[in-house]
Amino acid sequence: MKKVSAEQVIKRLKIENPWWETRKIPTAYLAFKPRSYLELFYPLVQTKKIRRATVLMGPRRVGKTVILHHTIQNLIDSGYDPNKIGYFSVDHPIYNGLGLEELLELFSAATEANYHEDECYIFFDEIQYLKNWENHLKLLVDRQPNLKCTVSGSAAAALKLKSSESGAGRFTDFLLPPLTFHEYLELLDKNNLVIPPSEANGFFKPRNIEKLNESFIHYLNYGGYPEVIFSDIIQSDPGRFIKSDIIDKVLLRDLPGLYGIQDIQELNYLFTTLAFNSSNEVSLEELSKGSGVAKNTIKKYIEYLEAAFLIRTVHRIDRTAKRFKRANFFKVYLTNPSIRSALFSPVTHSDEAIGALSETAIYSQWFHSDTLLHYARWKNGEVDIVHLNKQLKVSWAIEVKWTDRFFTRPHELKSLIQFCHSNNVTGAAVTTMTKSEKVTVENVNFDFIPTSLYCYTVGYNIVKGKQNIREGLTSGAT
Structure with a gap:
């Protein structure tokens, strides 16, 4: 049985990360007006003064993927190198069985960014599809000081439980609730x-x-x-x-x-x-x-x-x-x-x-x-x-x-x-x-x-x- 090659995964990554070529997030996300919560969320993601990963949680369909892409666009507009910004929709079947570090190696292969040495912003969407994600993420925070990781997921209860249990001192939780009036x-x-x-x-x-x-x-x-x-x-x-x-x-x-x-x-x-x-x-x-x-x-x-x-x-x-x-x-x-x-x-x-x-x-x-x-x-x-x-x-x-x-x-x-x-x-x-x-x-x-x-x-x-x-x-x- 054939296995999905690294080249196929990289092709998928280029589709999910069009800003590597265009400096713009997909039009579908640009069409949405940003929620007010973006002004609260973006500083947590952008700052490197505190060495922590950001865990975006909340109910389903409140706009978590949209706010991630708006954050990416803000980073690009602020002068950050688009090739050092990586986004992974972890629920896609093509990533099945791959750990966070394996995904990062593919990111480096696609962009020539060295995530071990370069300052990179990495986003893992729907992280709950990765088994033991909290342990993987904790290791990245500890071992890769140049990485600023942000994860999100729709299984809000699971994220909150595992973030609290494993991420003390390493994760910052951010709740994106339903819309206020x-x-x-x-x-x-x-x-x-x-x-x-x-x-x-x-x-x-x-x-x-x-x-x-x-x-x-x-x-x-x-x-x-x-x-x-x-x-x-x-x-x-x-x-x-x-x-x-x-x-x-x-x-x-x-x-x-x-x-x-x-x-x-x-x-x-x-x-x-x-x-x-x-x-x-x-x-x-x-x-x-x-x-x-x-x-x-x-x-x-x-x-x-x-x-x-x-x-x-x-x-x-x-x-x-x-x-x-x-x-x-x-x-x-x-x-x-x-x-x-x-x-x-x-x-x-x-x-x-x-x-x-x-x-x-x-x-x-x-x-x-x-x-x-x-x-x-x-x-x-x-x-x-x-x-x-x-x-x-x-x-x-x-x-x-x-x-x-x-x-x-x-x-x-x-x-x-x-x-x-x-x-x-x-x-x-x-x-x-x-x-x-x-x-x-x-x-x-x-x-x-x-x-x-x-x-x-x-x-x-x-x-x-x-x-x-x-x-x-x-x-x-x-």
Whole structure:
């Protein structure tokens, strides 16, 4: 039986690395407008002050391969030699059985770059297809100081697990999440729906709240994945794309392969149940009774789904912001609201599920940060989002509403008022459908803000805030 020759592999490499001749990445990637996260990702890849490999992880179809190619183009535009930049799509069958060092030898043969001595940037896409990749990569970091390696993969749970276990001190993890509402509008060139902050007030304002809400509803249904927002065909049947190409591959292939899950039907049923109840309080007891699956098994499944970046759990505190010793109750949120629409059906402006989906959207913006959030619940009250400071005191709280009713009847926000009084908090935010205003009730200052505008603001501030921190660290290092 004939084996694939080195010459055939090099031919494939030249197809995957057209910039060796053209100084440009493929047109298909140039056509995509870069995500805001590129400004955070590129400095990690480009810098050689820290000897580490970068591990790009995240859910399927969020644009990891695109951001790799945009990074390559940035390197070329910054003056780096294109022949010392190598990209490998490791999932291609032609690379089957080849280790990282063997791939690097072929890279050197194709470009005449000496990766042992020359400064080279190497990108391994879909790295999970290489067995024991984390050990190979660790050796490269240790033995090849001139190499700057970046790897990515769609099996996010596997990458996170192996990166944490084997890459301590050698790998830097970077999470590329689904689109924020800010990025969604930016990619569609709809940022003009929002008026930027002025020096006078420092807050965003809607230019037209009806149109902003219209885009927000579209974001709830289709806005998590770059490929979806540009395709009317996919939007006509989101379940076919998001469910089959994203969710099913995680549930049927990634997680069973990584964790040895035997009963995939159980896992699928649990995820569907949690997706339908996104933003609702659940308990292991309740989930166990409803499914007939042991509580310990459900707990493990939830951990697996979190590792795959499909869901996030949020834990409960009481009226005085105290945590419960036993986490019997908790909330589960989808990491992007459009997952729910793909599994069930798109929502409309007046749909019964719009409130829960709006709350899911707000939480999904915050999931892009390292901010740890809670919700408060006690016998006769609940507050949707609470942030505790390092002293475990309430620093801010938000009540999420998809209605303007409480703008005219703020006294009805009894739970939020009670919570603020109990924790000596002077103010809180309340989201609305269209209204923006400051109102004081019972010595509590309420900031009313449209849900869509709040989502935009959080997404913008998180990414831009990280950029400012990154720039500060970079300037400090130099």
